[in-house]
Amino acid sequence: MRPILLFLLLALPVASADGKLPLKPLPKGKVAMVIQPHHDDHTTDYGMGGLIARFVDEGYDVYYVRASNDEKDGPHGYPRNDMVNYREAVAAAKVLGMKKVISLNWRNDYMNPIPLNELRNQIILLIRKYKPDVVIGHNPWEHYQKNPDHRNVGRAMAEAWWMAGLDNVLPEHKLLGMEPHQAWYLYGKARLDWGLGQRPNIAVELNAEQVRRKQTAYETHRNVYANPASARAYKAALARENLHVPEWENIDDQTAAVMMEEWHMDWISRQRGAQAGVRYAEDYYFLDEFDYLPGLQDYLAREVKRR
Amino acid sequence: MFLLSALGIAAAQQPVVLVVTADAPDYVLAAGGTIAGMAATGAAVHLVRVTNDEKDSWKLSPEETIRRATEESLAAAKILGVRDVHALGYRGYDLGGVSFTEIRDRLIFLIRHYKPTVMFIPNPYTEFDRVVDRFYTGRAAEDAWRAAALENYQPPYADAGMRPHLTPELYYYAQPHDPYRREPESTATFVPQPKFVDIAAQLDRKIRAAQAFSTSNENMARRLAERLASTGRTLPLLATVNDGSIAKLVEENVRGLAAVNAKETPHRAAEEFRYAGVEFRIPRKYRSAR
Numbered sequence: 001m002r003p004i005l006l007f008l009l010l011a012l013p014v015a016s017a018d019g020k021l022p023l024k025p026l027p028k029g030k031v032a033m034v035i036q037p038h039h040d041d042h043t044t045d046y047g048m049g050g051l052i053a054r055f056v057d058e059g060y061d062v063y064y065v066r067a068s069n070d071e072k073d074g075p076h077g078y079p080r081n082d083m084v085n086y087r088e089a090v091a092a093a094k095v096l097g098m099k100k101v102i103s104l105n106w107r108n109d110y111m112n113p114i115p116l117n118e119l120r121n122q123i124i125l126l127i128r129k130y131k132p133d134v135v136i137g138h139n140p141w142e143h144y145q146k147n148p149d150h151r152n153v154g155r156a157m158a159e160a161w162w163m164a165g166l167d168n169v170l171p172e173h174k175l176l177g178m179e180p181h182q183a184w185y186l187y188g189k190a191r192l193d194w195g196l197g198q199r200p201n202i203a204v205e206l207n208a209e210q211v212r213r214k215q216t217a218y219e220t221h222r223n224v225y226a227n228p229a230s231a232r233a234y235k236a237a238l239a240r241e242n243l244h245v246p247e248w249e250n251i252d253d254q255t256a257a258v259m260m261e262e263w264h265m266d267w268i269s270r271q272r273g274a275q276a277g278v279r280y281a282e283d284y285y286f287l288d289e290f291d292y293l294p295g296l297q298d299y300l301a302r303e304v305k306r307r
Numbered sequence: 308m309f310l311l312s313a314l315g316i317a318a319a320q321q322p323v324v325l326v327v328t329a330d331a332p333d334y335v336l337a338a339g340g341t342i343a344g345m346a347a348t349g350a351a352v353h354l355v356r357v358t359n360d361e362k363d364s365w366k367l368s369p370e371e372t373i374r375r376a377t378e379e380s381l382a383a384a385k386i387l388g389v390r391d392v393h394a395l396g397y398r399g400y401d402l403g404g405v406s407f408t409e410i411r412d413r414l415i416f417l418i419r420h421y422k423p424t425v426m427f428i429p430n431p432y433t434e435f436d437r438v439v440d441r442f443y444t445g446r447a448a449e450d451a452w453r454a455a456a457l458e459n460y461q462p463p464y465a466d467a468g469m470r471p472h473l474t475p476e477l478y479y480y481a482q483p484h485d486p487y488r489r490e491p492e493s494t495a496t497f498v499p500q501p502k503f504v505d506i507a508a509q510l511d512r513k514i515r516a517a518q519a520f521s522t523s524n525e526n527m528a529r530r531l532a533e534r535l536a537s538t539g540r541t542l543p544l545l546a547t548v549n550d551g552s553i554a555k556l557v558e559e560n561v562r563g564l565a566a567v568n569a570k571e572t573p574h575r576a577a578e579e580f581r582y583a584g585v586e587f588r589i590p591r592k593y594r595s596a597r
Contacts, residue, residue, distance in 0.1 A: 159437070296563055
């Protein structure tokens with residue numbers, strides 16, 4: 001057999017035998033922490049509002065860490081964008097049922113040259129304070145990620161989520177009574193509209209109510225989405241092709257914009273659901289609690305017992 | 308042959324192996340069997356340990372952790388047949404704050420000094436390995452491998468008598484975290500390809516070398532036991548965590564790694580790499596027998 005064919009056969013599949021992405025129940029726990037650079041990253045179409053809503057529905061307290069100040073996202077200029085985007089992030093978090101938004105306020109889209117260990121150490125402090133079982137964020141190994149904020153927050157998170165559990169990491173935190181604490185599960189998402197961002201290994205099923213909250217949370221970011229200007233732009237583009245949307249006749253641009261975003265969210269949630277054989281889903285690259293020990297996977301699966 | 312000579316490749320000499328590791332146990336777990344096999348057949352093996360491993364312990368101070376990790380690193384190297392260990396001394400798990408070019412240039416120094424015929428470096432393209440030190444070290448080592456061969460990198464080294472050196476064989480190593488690690492690159496030439504090495508004859512030696520890291524192994528075992536206990540589970544082996552149970556857990560880990568790497572290969576115990584050797588960098592038609 002030619003080596004290249006052999007290697008193709010050896011490529012390890014992630015999908016189950018029937019070709020469907022495996023549905024993964026949420027891990028047992030109490031706290032989840034979403035660590036993202038921007039005001040809207042917890043609600044975008046390629047992640048993770050549905051997952052957050054489901055964690056909340058299953059009893060988790062969920063916190064949102066926004067690493068940047070979002071000064072460049074929107075039409076108002078730096079300081080006003082910062083204020084408006086923060087307000088909308090808080091409102092969107094409330095729609096999803098999250099407890100709190102914590103802003104680190106690094107300068108938006110200037111995160112490439114920042115001291116990564118400093119950002120990581122901020123996240124470690126928050127992990128020790130809030131004690132998440134689960135961390136959710138951009139897949140740090142994501143491909144075609146053009147945004148420097150996404151890349152660097154993902155990488156800082158990749159170290160912080162487990163290093164927060166080590167005694168010799170920032171021992172001064174003990175002065176505040178904060179003990180080492182490790183999060184054991186990581187959900188990574190990737191931006192798929194820029195290329196093959198990641199190949200997910202699990203799907204998380206959503207119900208219709210969770211999709212609805214995901215839609216609403218997304219639309220809450222009116223500074224950048226679901227505003228009349230976006231509907232006008234789409235209508236103009238369609239008009240140039242002699243096309244129109246019947247549902248948009250006799251409604252204002254604001255309502256049309258919201259409708260458009262709801263269609264998109266419904267569509268993408270169904271697409272992800274179809275991958276897993278359910279109505280609605282989101283997909284992720286999931287790192288399980290003992291994935292860091294690849295040599296012990298089979299042994300632990302065989303030998304670990306319930307008490 | 309002229310081309311090989313021009314590249315600084317001596318065809319018949321005894322291999323000289325330079326191993327770059329981020330944290331002390333990394334190279335043992337991912338490549339220890341292959342390296343031990345080379346040492347056993349006469350290769351001179353040198354190790355560069357980039358970090359000081361100060362955080363990889365259970366309830367020990369950084370200072371004590373560094374002291375123990377240094378001793379254990381030397382003991383493990385001796386078991387595998389490594390001749391000497393150069394410690395660069397960077398703080399463990401903090402390489403994200405260290406200049407990439409600083410690490411690279413120190414590695415260039417050692418490459419030009421030892422003139423290796425084979426290098427082992429952490430694979431920086433491995434995904435889903437949470438220890439990011441391996442990524443930073445791999446990136447710097449990969450660039451050092453390239454730049455060590457180029458005249459205009461580090462003129463002071465040339466002034467000190469060290470000539471550019473191209474290492475003809477390069478092994479990228481990693482533990483099998485990445486489910487896509489065996490996918491071929493887009494072409495079979497000039498890029499690293501998957502390579503599997505039978506380590507059955509070296510497995511016991513690899514286990515003993517991995518067991519030499521008592522400090523980090525205790526950290527692994529106690530952290531695992533604590534996690535299981537806090538979630539209502541138990542691993543009978545770790546009902547009592549002591550030297551014996553830790554050593555057994557390490558043995559299971561090394562045997563497990565060898566089994567995962569051997570899956571779908573003819574081997575019983577293996578290590579797997581991305582490998583760039585002469586055959587990948589020099590098209591066959593330009594190579595000639597001696």
